[in-house]
Amino acid sequence: MKKGKFLLISGLVMVLIFMLAACSKDSNADGKNEEVTLKFWVFGATNYDELAKEYEKENPGVKVKVKTSENDDHHNGLFTALSAGHGAPDLAMIEIDQLDRFKEAKDRFVNLYDVGADKVKDKYLDWKWEIGESEDGDFLYGLPTDIGPKAMFFRTDLFEKAGLPTDPDKVQEMIQSKDDLIQAGEKIKEKTGKPLVDSMEMAYRAVIDGATESFYDEKGNLLVENDGNAVKKAYDLAVEFNDHGLVGDYDMWTPEWGNAVNNGDFAIEMGAAWLKGWMKDNAPDASEKFRVATLPKELAGNWGGSYIAIPKETKHEKEAYKFAKWLTSPDNQLKSFKSDAGLFPSSPEVFDMEDFKNIEDEFFGGQKTSQYFADAAKDINFVYKGSKYKPTQDEVLNALKNVREGADPDKEWKEAVKRMKKLQDR
Structure with a gap:
């Protein structure tokens, strides 16, 4: 064989080898694709x-x-x-x-x-x-x-003792606004001695989870001192609930809170759909004692x-x-x-x-709860939260915790705003 022909064939062989290697990049020795x-x-x-x-x-x-x-x-x-x-x-x-x-x-x-x-x-x-x-x-x-569309998880036993309806649709008819909710809470407190909600956070979330604005605008400006700001409205509602004696002293996810859900130590959770799973796993004694009703539109929203x-x-x-x-x-x-x-x-x-x-929730007495959350999901709006949303909100929650322990609400709000401004500047 002539040298030139040999070199040509050798070159073609090398090209073929490289092509096969490229084609088999994701293959193993058996010719199968690698996982x-x-x-x-x-x-x-x-x-x-x-x-x-x-x-x-x-x-x-x-x-x-x-x-x-x-x-x-x-x-x-x-x-x-x-x-x-x-x-x-x-x-x-x-x-x-x-x-x-x-x-x-x-x-x-x-x-x-x-x-x-x-x-x-x-x-x-x-x-x-x-x-x-x-x-x-x-x-x-x-x-x-x-x-996480929100609805009202309510204890039928506490509502019944307070002389309130227990059918979800009748509860929805009765509670059309935050003022209606406060009135119901006062009756429950009077007849049972139990608070309406578990915590200041839950009362605060009643407004903030459905708001169309939050702490910041999209340019990073802090909005909490503006007239009518949603964060301040949420803070004021929690303070109002506390003034009426409707707030318990339970922090979510603590053992004490879990026991309170299980034992019926407060009347309602304004909770998201995912709370159903937690309740089924962690509050067995509450089975069939809760029902779900739609929240007033001003208190509905998304959580999670x-x-x-x-x-x-x-x-x-x-x-x-x-x-x-x-x-x-x-x-x-x-x-x-x-x-x-x-x-x-x-x-x-x-x-x-x-x-x-058609899913029937045995934990909720066989109620078909899905549609209540689906209806709430359609009314939710876009809201910009910002990269510092979580630490900023923690400042408000800390202030509310202090109010629950007896601190002055106005003073706590002003101190929280100062801390929020420091976070904004970081």
Whole structure:
């Protein structure tokens, strides 16, 4: 063989080897595609472990490793990893109150509009989708998971002792405003000796969770000293409830609070849909003693919910989005709702499904509670919260706790505003 011909053949062989190597980049020695592993960080109670197993069966070659942490640990760990530029997962849940904090790290996330999210936009509530976008609407940080529409969880035994109706629709007719609620609370206090609500926080949330403004505007200006500001209205309502003797001294998630829910030591929770799951697991003695009614519109709102985001660091952008889209689809949102986690759907398509409408809650005496929350979900509005929402709100809650212990409300508010201004300047 001539030398030139030999070199030509050798060159073609080398090219062929490189081409085969490139084609087999994701293949193993048996010619099968290598497994793609997606790291998925979540917080709190979800059914995502079970849904991930289902997805793996439907998508051979894909593994989803779900890591569950407590809320603060999860978000702090995610923020640290994103800031460092390494160690972030392929997908991560982000809670709605934390989202604006992460929006400041826009360059660390995949814009889900770039991978086709605009095609599923119409499957979700408008306000929920809008919160997940950038200010100009060109960037989508995450796909919507659950929401937290609020309703009134009320103790039928305490209402009955106070001479009040116990049928949910009649309770709704009776309580059309905050003044109606205060009047009902005074009757309950008089006849049973029990407070209307568990805490100053719960009274405060009656207004703030449904407000169309919060602590900051989108330019970072603090709004709390403006006339008619929602935060001040919420603060004043909590003080008013306390002045009428309608507030208990229980901090949510403490053992004392759990016992109070279980034993009926207060009459109502103005709680989100996810509270149902907690009550079923942690307040067995309260079974069949609670019912759900719609809150007055001025006291309704959203408390909680999350998004599924994809950090830019991922090497599996398309696979991660495909899983996120599947996980948050209407059918799988229904599964998440029917699971023990009870994640309330952000897709209104679910609200019309028979499996959704016909669920009977044994804990609530067989009541079909789903529609009460679905109706509330449609009346919720977009609100900008800002990256410092959580620490700023903590200042208000600390002030209210001091008021509950006897401090002067006006003085506590002024001191809280000073602390909020310091946070703004950081």
